[in-house]
Amino acid sequence: MRFSRLFAPTKKESPADAEIPSHKLLTRAGFIRKVASGLYDILPLGTRVILKVEKIVREEMNSAGAQEVILPIMHPSELWQESGRWDVYGKEMIKFKDRHERDYALGPTAEEVITDLVRKEVKSYKDLPLNLYQIGRKFRDEIRPRFGLMRAREFIMKDAYSFHTSDEDAEREYWNMYETYSRIFKRMGLEFKAVLADTGEIGGNFSHEFLVIADTGESKLVYCEKCGYAASTEKAAQRRPQVPEGRATKFKEVEKVHTPRIRRIEEVSEFLKVPQEDILKLLVYVVDGKPVAVAIRGDREVEETKLKNAFRAKEVRLATDEEIEEFTGQPKGYLSPVNLSIPVYADYSVIPMVNFVAGAGEEDYHLKNVNWGRDFEVKDFIDVSEVRSGEPCPECGAPLVQKRGIEVGHIFKLGTKYSQAMGATFVDEDGQEKPMVMGCYGIGITRVMAAAVEQNHDENGIVWPFEIAPFEVIVIPTNVKKDEIRSLAEDIYENLKREGFDVLIDDRNARPGFKFKDADLIGIPFQVIVGKRAPEGIVELKVRKSGERFEVEASKVGEKIRELLNSEV
Amino acid sequence: MRFSRLFAPTKKESPADAEIPSHKLLTRAGFIRKVASGLYDILPLGTRVILKVEKIVREEMNSAGAQEVILPIMHPSELWQESGRWDVYGKEMIKFKDRHERDYALGPTAEEVITDLVRKEVKSYKDLPLNLYQIGRKFRDEIRPRFGLMRAREFIMKDAYSFHTSDEDAEREYWNMYETYSRIFKRMGLEFKAVLADTGEIGGNFSHEFLVIADTGESKLVYCEKCGYAASTEKAAQRRPQVPEGRATKFKEVEKVHTPRIRRIEEVSEFLKVPQEDILKLLVYVVDGKPVAVAIRGDREVEETKLKNAFRAKEVRLATDEEIEEFTGQPKGYLSPVNLSIPVYADYSVIPMVNFVAGAGEEDYHLKNVNWGRDFEVKDFIDVSEVRSGEPCPECGAPLVQKRGIEVGHIFKLGTKYSQAMGATFVDEDGQEKPMVMGCYGIGITRVMAAAVEQNHDENGIVWPFEIAPFEVIVIPTNVKKDEIRSLAEDIYENLKREGFDVLIDDRNARPGFKFKDADLIGIPFQVIVGKRAPEGIVELKVRKSGERFEVEASKVGEKIRELLNSEV
Structure with a gap:
């Protein structure tokens, strides 16, 4: 295929609505x-x-x-x-x-x-x-x-x-x-x-x-x-953690602390100088129309698909602020599992927690040294938090990526x-x-x-995997007005086609820099640049992915490409 | 491909709504x-x-x-x-x-x-x-x-x-x-x-x-x-005919004849013992909303696309019986071009007509010896009849097919x-x-x-052209329970695939007649029948199209198929 006949309108600007x-x-x-x-x-x-x-x-x-x-x-x-x-x-x-x-x-x-x-x-x-x-x-x-x-x-x-x-x-x-x-x-x-x-x-x-x-x-x-x-x-x-041995022996007495306008986990952590892992996050969900409280360790996030599956539900969604007040009688940001009128389901991450911080159920107050089992009932422990890097593999315990x-x-x-x-x-x-x-x-x-x-791009454009590239090789004569360059490029183009490669030749009468930019942008895996050393029969083979360049005899371009492909595997 | 795994549900009956x-x-x-x-x-x-x-x-x-x-x-x-x-x-x-x-x-x-x-x-x-x-x-x-x-x-x-x-x-x-x-x-x-x-x-x-x-x-x-x-x-x-020389000298006097309940061209022809070519057919069309009379030789048909193009019209349609009466004041079946209140356009086929029969404009009567130019005006001669076998080529005059x-x-x-x-x-x-x-x-x-x-079928089924056939060759072992037959068929199947043919093997445990019927119905161009002479290494090659059969050595099936394909071209 000849670039001069190819309908490939390249552009300098990305479309306004393009995000990725x-x-x-x-x-x-x-x-x-x-x-x-x-x-x-x-x-x-x-x-x-x-x-x-x-x-x-x-x-x-x-x-x-x-x-x-x-x-x-x-x-x-x-x-x-x-x-x-x-x-x-x-x-x-x-x-x-x-x-x-x-x-x-x-x-x-x-x-x-x-x-x-x-x-x-x-x-x-x-x-x-x-x-x-x-x-x-x-x-x-x-x-x-x-x-x-x-x-x-x-x-x-x-x-x-x-x-x-x-x-x-x-x-x-x-x-x-x-x-x-x-x-x-x-x-x-x-x-x-x-x-x-x-x-x-x-x-x-x-x-x-x-x-x-x-x-x-x-x-x-x-x-x-x-x-x-x-x-x-x-x-x-998640791998289900064990309840720590002698957990109850470690329980301290609940303490109510003043936390004015401190609502989000990060704020509570900073204000009380307590790590997020020691704070209980309590969320109210509407599961197929019924309100449910979900407790999770402060640094974790609820994975809603897992939540949906845990309840075999058709639909789950976070309750609105109004619904939270209506269902619990407590203010958002200070929700407490203690004396809560709706059932509390706790993520596995809550199992090992001892003497944690939780909301006090009233504006501007939190509780310290709260413990499940003593201060509130967990209706069931469920696996609903998003698993992250470093957590143990549920099969073998090794850290996940x-x-x-x-x-x-x-x-x-x-x-x-x-x-x-x-x-x-x-x-x-x-x-x-x-x-x-x-x-x-x-x-x-x-x-x-x-x-x-x-997966395959860099700052200059696309980097196609060989097997699905629009063309496998592009032959770029740097100046089509010079006979030696043009004719060598045409020879290489014909030879590569004969060898079974899917080849494009940039036969346009344009500056080399312009052509190189297009070749990089389009992302063809191999570029054969026919330039100054054409009279000697030497061309440059550029690998789009690595940027490597090789000086190659014109007759050996196909061979070199195959060699590079084989070494890649 | 193996027939036993192919999803090709054949049927004995055609669907009820199938017409072709x-x-x-x-x-x-x-x-x-x-x-x-x-x-x-x-x-x-x-x-x-x-x-x-x-x-x-x-x-x-x-x-x-x-x-x-x-x-x-x-x-x-x-x-x-x-x-x-x-x-x-x-x-x-x-x-x-x-x-x-x-x-x-x-x-x-x-x-x-x-x-x-x-x-x-x-x-x-x-x-x-x-x-x-x-x-x-x-x-x-x-x-x-x-x-x-x-x-x-x-x-x-x-x-x-x-x-x-x-x-x-x-x-x-x-x-x-x-x-x-x-x-x-x-x-x-x-x-x-x-x-x-x-x-x-x-x-x-x-x-x-x-x-x-x-x-x-x-x-x-x-x-x-x-x-x-x-x-x-x-x-x-249509090649536009010449007006016959000295046409006017042949004109006879118009004669009114009684033709009770005789309306259609064939009836008029039989009743008056006049060939259809000597009868004028007059049709009323509505062309983009306007009524127009179209005259054509009795044995010809109006080609409506040509009519539409002749008038550069968006829509043409035949007038209804009521519209004919309304537009012309004449009864359908006895329409006369003489004294007609709407313009008459005549097909080229009318040009050579002399002393023809036409309707009399009143119920149960026709006119003999009518002539255009003398008895009525032709607004324009147009080319609107369907061209048929035997008519002269518009380019060279030879008979068309x-x-x-x-x-x-x-x-x-x-x-x-x-x-x-x-x-x-x-x-x-x-x-x-x-x-x-x-x-x-x-x-x-x-x-x-x-x-x-x-285009390509017979009473037994489809006869695919080689290039677009679903498979090029079908190998049919007549009895898959006989080792000699089955294994030779499998060998031929593998060999033909290796030789680049697109092959199906009918490996089903079924009667030979049943398999032959399916092979004919599906229409694969070449059938390789592996049967009685398998022990000698001889098989039958059947050409679906011609029905020809050849006894061929198992190892030469591919060669023979190629030979037959080449001789076909």
Whole structure:
């Protein structure tokens, strides 16, 4: 491909609404353009990346035994009504009527459509297992689309659905997909972690997220370098601490102290010269409509997904200031667990606490030397705090590491949720009719492109992993008006193409600095700079990622690139 | 791929609503399944065909210099309002509101979205020409979806849009696309014709349709085997006949004859013993609201698209019986051009007519020996009849051939319709700001699959062209329980894969007749039947299309297939 013919409008400025590197860089480097809120054109460079991502996904899914299908985007409401999700999916699902006033949705996910297909066509255990996938457009009407491709309203997903005769077979396929996803993201050259995850709205009983590690990620994960445990912080378990031996013998007498206008934990800590770990934080939540007090160690944060799961609740939210007063009769900022009218649930972090500080239940006062068990009842100890770096691994006790990541894949063992709701049954070997056991497996294709950029960029632009780069090599003649330079560059371009590389030549009549800037911004892994030493047949090979430069004989550029690629692995 | 794992649910019966072979066979052979009216799941076999079709299209478009992009399916209404098409596109366009009550359409075509992109990014003649294409889902809410994939509400299209500095350059690209499309359909192994076509709602000033020849096609075309002229019958021109020399000298006296209850041309012809060519058919049309009489030779039919274009009208329709009475004061079936109160336009076919029969303007009477010019005025001679087999080619006069075809591609020279409406301008070399000149080029990807089946099938099933077949070869062991048969079949399967063929092995434990039926139905071009002579290492190679069978040494199957493929070309 010739740069002079490539539609890659690069820009100096980032779009005003861009908050994260991938949104800024993909726009500046001419990979995407915004059409409207949450809607993007993917330009030729971006499309090349997407097609490479899709190719890897397709190859690995096929070789794992899955079969590709193409399902409609328009989903008839009847199917969603059968599964019970038509009314519960919420405003993220785009609904519309056709010319005959029948209801449809733009598919945000395809459990209903695929289950409908399979229940009609599969009758016997002989036709199972089955793993069907599609690669295509999905729609979610985000209330506030942002971060470019990261949270768009229209995006490309690979979604796969598997059907099985038994739970064991569904689990076998789950791990088959786990391995397949690991191969996929590895082939893409991305640093990622597969972590235990919450199952969320999709439902089911087991799930892993695949996160691309990046500081800008919206998700947090912890992992153990010793035993390999890895989990989303929405799911990561705290190791339950022991109650300290002879705890009651250490109890001191409760003391009421004046703490005027001192409310927040940090203020209390500073004012009373007490570390945050010795202060009890008390929060009032509304759990499926009922008020509940949650106690947690002062330096910890409640992870709301864990809270929701601890109560098997549909909805949890913090109570408003008015609700707190109404439910407890106490002022916010000075809430006390002592004599509280609503039940107190305490996070595991509270178990080892002795003689701690808590609110006094009245304005401007706190209590010292409070102890659970003596001064108030804990209804139950629950695991609801966010696990952080340094905390013990729940499996082996070694210190965990917390990082941020971007969710690019998610696998679920669904069980029989959809097959039971929609009557997707089969006749088993024993003649019995049973519901199929299902799994589902998604990869955000457009998201992978954005996540790759979040993980791989520097101050000059994008640094594409080789396997998903829009081009693998760019040949840059520094001056196309000089015959020796231009013709050597053209020769190298042709040779590299013949050797099987995906090559771009910057044949534009422009200053070298301008071309170098574009090459760095676009992020092509290898730059072949044809300049001053062209008459000798010597060119410069620059590695975009490391910045390394090598003087190479023109005829040996391909060889050198392959050598560098091999040494990288 | 193993048949035992392939999700290809074949059926003995066709769906009740299937009217044409492709709908029946694609359903029976397990390529598609209906989800709802006009919406289909494309199963693994169908998806394999679609991916092969897409690959050919992509390769040829890229090598023709076009660049692939991915545009959103959700189109903001603002863009369609700018082009003026939001209100005129009609009910075929699916419209909906997002959660913020903003209007969107599901793109039926993408002129607006692409023009919006290009006007923002292209400012100079230096950035032109540009040809951008996408392959993706399109939506048209057909009032009566039918014929399976042929007229579905959701379908896959390749749509390309080009932008140019001049009309000449747009025309150069038009012919580039013409050649590209010809290569594409040729590579797919389809018999097709590129025909001059009407531009329809897309607008523009020049257009060709690519029709796959098939008796079941909805479109009609004529072509000249001598000079190569080819046109859709909606567009095909009649050669304008000469007025016969000394015409007036042949005129006879008008004679009124009693024709009780004789109204239709065939009845009049039989009753009066006059050939249909000597009877004038008179029709009343409403052209953009105004009544007009159209005279045509009795054996000809009015082609309404030609009529619409002859009047440069937005809408033409036949008048109702009541309107005919109201406009002319004459009874339907006996309409006379003589003393008619509305203008008479006559098709070219009327020019040579002399002493013809026409209605008498009163119930139960006709006139003989009527002559235009003497008995009534022709306001204008226009070319509005459908051209048929045997009529002279408008270019060279040789007899034309009429066939039916299925539209699978359409190319348009759009001119500046969209660029002017949407302000897509560039600064030319001379410093002047000018509107870009555009072209657009579509291929119906899912339609290609259906059209290929319409053209290539027999009583046993589909007969896929090699290039777009779901598999190229199927290996059929007649009895998988016999080791010698099974293991030879497996060897051949592995060898053919190694040789680069796309192979399916029917490893199912089933009767040979059952397997043969499925193989024929699915339509894989080559069948390798491993049966009785397996112990000798001899297998049978059956060509699906011709039914030819060859006894071949197991090790030479691939060679023989290649030989047959080469001899076919």
